[in-house]
Amino acid sequence: MDRSFTWTAAMLLLAGACAGDGILPPGPLSGAVAGTVRFTTSLAPTQSPFLSVSWSFKGGSIITSTSVNSTDPAYSNRISLDRATGALELRNLGLLDSGVYTVIIIPDGGLQLQGKITLNVYVPITGAVIRSPAAVLIEDQSSTNLTCEASGSISTRHWMKDGLPLQLSDNVSLSADNVTVLIRPVLRSSGGSYQCQVSNPVSAMTAALNLTVNYGPYNTSITGPSSASLGQRVTLQCTAASVPPANFSWMFNGNETHVNNSVYLIEEMGGASVGNYTCTARNMVTMKENSALLNLRAACTAPCWSFSLLLISGFNLRRFM
Structure with a gap:
């Protein structure tokens, strides 16, 4: 046999073996247990049908389709083959279907085409x-x-x-x-x-x-005026950063008031209302407490200033008598 002919034939076989490496996507493909996956080729339907389409898995045949189909019994009810493009549909997936799939297609009058792709099958979460x-x-x-x-x-x-x-x-x-x-x-x-x-x-x-993280109380503070006119209604509000929310109690000039909520209300400001108000916040889970103090004074109104000026004037007058 002519050596040049043998060499040419070998090169053609090698070319045929590699000609279709790109007819499947790079992959891998993913499928769900009990689901369906489709191995799609990049080939468009041709006027002349393929002479042969063969799919295999881990070296074992799935289907070979020529003028007739030869299907492995394990796949008889699980696959559909598109003879026009060589695409394969695989149904009712199981974990054992994970692996490498190979397709070999022989067109009418063309070189052998082939491709490989990996399928990974997962159990849905x-x-x-x-x-x-x-x-x-x-x-x-x-x-x-x-x-x-x-x-x-x-x-x-x-x-x-x-x-x-x-x-x-x-x-x-x-x-x-x-x-x-x-x-x-x-x-x-x-x-x-x-x-x-x-x-x-x-x-x-x-x-x-x-x-939930229990903390505090921190940053206890009293919101309210530092001075108020006689007869004025005064509201003092106590707040603290705490989880769970803190319990509050109030003291006035060091004495218990029996006010046990976040608001201390003075219906009418009087001389007896002047002094130090202390709010204590307590967390019954962390067993911690934190306090704030507000000094409330009586605001001096116009009559108050007139009276003060009168006292000052009388004092100065007595100095020169």
Whole structure:
């Protein structure tokens, strides 16, 4: 046999083996258990049908279609072949369908075309939830863990807090597998809504948990006038930063008033109302308290100034008599 002919034939075979490497997308394709996937080729329908279309999986034949179809019994009710483009539809997917699929197409009068693509089959995600030990959390005293659980094929877990990516810090860390957030200790800023998004290429779920951190009271303050006219109605309002909301009590000039809410009301300002008002905020969970003081004076009106001037004038007059 002519050596040049043999060499030419070998090159043609190699060219034929590689001619269609691009007829399938680069992949991988993703499918869900019990779902359907379609292996689509880049070929357009031709006037003359393909001489042969053959699909295989892990070296075993799925279907070979020439003038007749030869289908592996395991796929007889699970596949549909588009003879015009060579595309294959695979139904009722299972995890064992994950792997490399190969197609070989022989056009009428053309070189052999082929392609390979990987299919990954996933179990859809269900039942996503964030679990945390049942406990009353107190700022700087308690610690906790938040664990993200779900069923299905989990590819990624992404943690957020109050809708933003979770920021790690000295007291906030993640387990090596990204499943658990460790908060040690909890701070006032640790409270809020935590979200865990679990996903794979075919499904995603987001679980949420609201974390309550008990703190305070801090920044107790009294809102109200520092002076008021005689006869005026005066309202003093006490506020404090606290979770849960603080309980309030009032003292006047060091004495209990038996007013146990955030508002102290003086119906009519009088001389007996002048003095120091102390509001104490108490948190019944943290067992802490914090106080604020307001000194209320009587405002001097026009008659008051006239009387004062009269006293001053009388004093000066006596000096020169």
